[in-house]
Amino acid sequence: MIGLNLVYAVAGVFFAACALLGAVDRRWANALFHALLALSFFAGDAIGDLGNGVLVLALVATATSGRMRRGEPEAASEPHGPLLALALVIPAAALGGTLLFKRLPTLIDSQQATLVALTLGVLVALALGHWLLRAPPLAGVRAGRRLLDEIGWAAIMPQLLASLGAVFALAGVGDVVGGLVGGAIPAGSVLGAAVAYGLGMALFTIVMGNAFAAFPVMAAAVGMPLLVRQYGGDPAAVAAIGMLAGFCGTLLTPMAAxxxxxxxxxxxxxxxxxxxxxxxxxxxxxxxxxxxxxWWVIR
Structure with a gap:
């Protein structure tokens, strides 16, 4: 069955290619950083919790070494007409593939249909770009590597912060926050719960820098116990609107570097x-x- 195995394989190949290009250009720290990312995608399940912990520490050590170099600026070029259409291929493929793949449960993991469709959309857009623009075989990888070098270690900050949110949830931070918030919300107030949930998502995102890190905490604190179980809200609506509220916090915080x-x-x-x-x-x-x-969809 096709699922995250395809996503991880494509990501691993890309980071491995970036590592090789970095080594060719003698950007040793950049090459090591990308090689470690490739290893995490290729063998994350095999090396276990300890191995992944060591890998993360190695990523942090490489990122903070001060030896990672920014990408070389590329000469400005005239915009190509097909580029806009190519950019639209990816979201179109993600939407269409999600709707289609959910009807093929024996072939595609329905829980990962969107990620699989997004990955295939990127590959299709890349292939079309090479065909339409007559670009060299590694042009897409080189451009992606250059962008990664420009962003540096901050490229993986969303994943690190999302992991932090999972750690907080396992540590019971959501239960503690839920107890504090529950005592402040008037009994039976759907509006109060909606305000606490939406504002809490935004504030936790501002502190953590990522809505995916805030979601496990606020879902355990307010979303599930109050909005879903007590007031009968639709879990999908509560989760989706809560994430949008969290993204508002993303727009306001330097933590989202x-x-x-x-x-x-x-x-x-x-x-x-x-x-x-x-x-x-x-x-x-x-x-x-x-x-x-x-508040309107729940009341």
Missing amino acids: NFNIVPAALLELRNRYGVIRAQAATALPLLLFNVLLL
């Missing part, structure tokens, strides 16, 4: 928080809308 700080550095903005300031006018009204939407 890969989204808000790295772009400011790459664009050489005078204000390193310029991206956050520009996004605040969108994030705050959108957070309010998500809270009201959650």
